Amino acid sequence: MSQAVSMQGVRKTFGPKVAVEGIDLSIPEGAIYGFIGPNGAGKTTTIRMIMSILFPDRGELSVLGKKSAVESKDRIGYLPEERGIYKKMKVGSFLMHMGRLKGLDRSGLKPRVMEWLDRVDLADVHKKKCEELSKGMQQKVQFVASVLHDPDLIILDEPFSGLDPVNMRLLRSLIDEEHGRGKTVIFSTHVMHQAEQNCDHIVMIHHGKKVLDDSLDVIRKRFDPRALLVEPIEGTSRSHDVALVEGVAHVTAIDGALEVVLDQGVDPQRAMRSLLDSMPMNRVEIKRPTLEDIFIEIVSGGKRGADAEQLRAELFAETPEQEEGDS
């Protein structure tokens, strides 16, 4: 399968600050990739380099078989994180302008705009000025602007930020639809469960370096947990007894349940059986790691407990939309 995007040893610095450090990447056509990482990790810089808005200091890059995106801009749809809109322009004219800039012919452009507006439930706003729309509506208009010209490669930088759950679902289904039509989709997010819901392949970026690049299934298997989640009928007060069960390394209480971390080399199936035998349980299950857990594990070098929790708080605290600025 040919590659939609490939990068080798790409590095980008801004003055003394290294934004991206030697990233290798290859994204096959038709894939749906998620770039994840905390704010300021280098996701936007990587995407801007793919878009040829920034140019790498070092390294090789090819997009849709061309040396740079400059030659194939019309085949790429891009929703930047810093999205803007011409406030005084009417929604319809803005989309027509973007369509024409992307090389679409005037003929058939208007019906196409109307059709897309209809698909995002904005059929009646094309005569309104952009500034009259709500932020969420503007965001949908911007999404339409990025896919209007039927691009083969769709790059969405933090597409879900600021959307309500209904529109988030709408956007997700539209992305799935494009992916279903064989388009390559790359999107970035710092909210990792969004990536888990949409992507089949994850690229994790931290401090400008790629720390993970695998399909979601493989990642899940590789980070197969040595952790279980148990809920004794008698409540979490029995944690001391749980800790005495064979193969259990330590126990932590979380949200009315107990997280049980197993010793190295212990088979989770057998541990579950022993736990069930030791006392009556409401629930015993394997704790599936979230991408966030995996990420924490990677960047903390396998640390657990308080250290990991502190790191989690630092990296994923729901801060108000941070500007990534030039990172």
Next chain:
Amino acid sequence: MNLSKVFRVAGREFASTAMTKGFIIGALVMPAAIGALMPLIIVLTMSAQPPADTGTVYVLDRSADVTGTLSDRLAPENVEARWQERFEKVKDVTKRMLPSGQEGTLDQGIANAKSIIRYPNFRVIPAGSDTDIDELKEEMQAQVAAEGKARGDIETVLAIIEIDADATQKVNEDEGYGGFQVFLRPKLNDETIGEIRDGVKWSIRQRRYENAGINRTQVLEISEVSERDSQEITAEGEKKAASEFTNFIIPIVSLVLLLIASMTGGQYLLTTTVEEKSNRVVEVILSACSPMELMTGKILGQMFVGLSLLVVYSWLGIFALIYMERQDLVSLSTIVLIFVFFILAYFMFASLMAAIGSAVNEMREAQSLMTPVILLMMLPYFFFMPVIRAPNSMLSTVTSFIPPISPFIMIMRVASNDPPPVWQTGLVILVNAVAVVIFLWLAAKVFRVGLLMFGKPPNVRTLIKWIRMA
């Protein structure tokens, strides 16, 4: 560079700037409306004139020689006759300036002026030579304090004239004549004051001539030297020589036209660039076209904005000249050169604006970077007088070769009555064309880096760093 994208950007730029109500009203309709309203404004100011002054003038004539002449001079029928004569003179002069077929309008205008302008009505009372002037002053002061006397009352004391004893006869041959002094009631019309002072001066002179035995009419005839319009003998033949006024007007109009057109386009370019950046729409646009395409498109789009202003204003100017039958004052080559120099000046100015606009986050931050550019644009004004006086002096020639003020200086030289040789014009265009390329090249570098830089507003040093970086 993809030209269709460039033109697409230019089209949007032009439409979003020039096809807005604000632009059409501000730049095009307003000047036209002011022009149309001018006559109305003049009529309004004239109709706001106060009513004519009527009242008494005391003459304390210590020479006992002037009173008779002055009383005659200020007599109501003589004042009226002089004003009628003045109207006729204005009519004659204006008729010569107007194109033929406008006499009806002129008569109408004079009739209007006659009905509006009110000349004063005096009663001259000679005071005895032994009268104490302070008594007269006290009477006037009491009247002013009482505010009782209306303007139309002949009893109102308008002025007291004190004429020196030696005003018309020298007492001592070695010294000059004496003079006079006028004491005025406050807030008199200018016409009234003028009439009184001129009347006294005229009467004193009249008595001096007569006492010296000189015929005044003869003196006037001798001092009057008539001169017909000067003609220039050019290679093409005889033509009317340019006056001081026309020497001035064409260069300054050309300069102002050039400045307005290039600054308007440049200013709009700055605003839209800053707007796109602060809106964050710029990255969306950059996903569709390159920074160079964006910058070129924007500069071209705003060039057409400036160009449309230039076309409208210069057309108005040409129309005005045709109306005054003085189309000989500008040559076609000057008009063509205005457009050529506009393009050159605009591109340099626009490069600076594009660079500044891309570098800052909001308009407020642009101000500090704008100051040197504005000063640069003011320079041609400072050079206006020396260049017009001597269009081919060393100063004029040298400054006309220094971009970016070169086009502004050169247009003044070209439009002056002593235009520079053609080779200089050609060379100036060449120098500026080279400068335009350099300006655009530097601007493009700043533009590329600046567009996606948010945060601390840059200073000139940062801009230079970006130029090195890109």
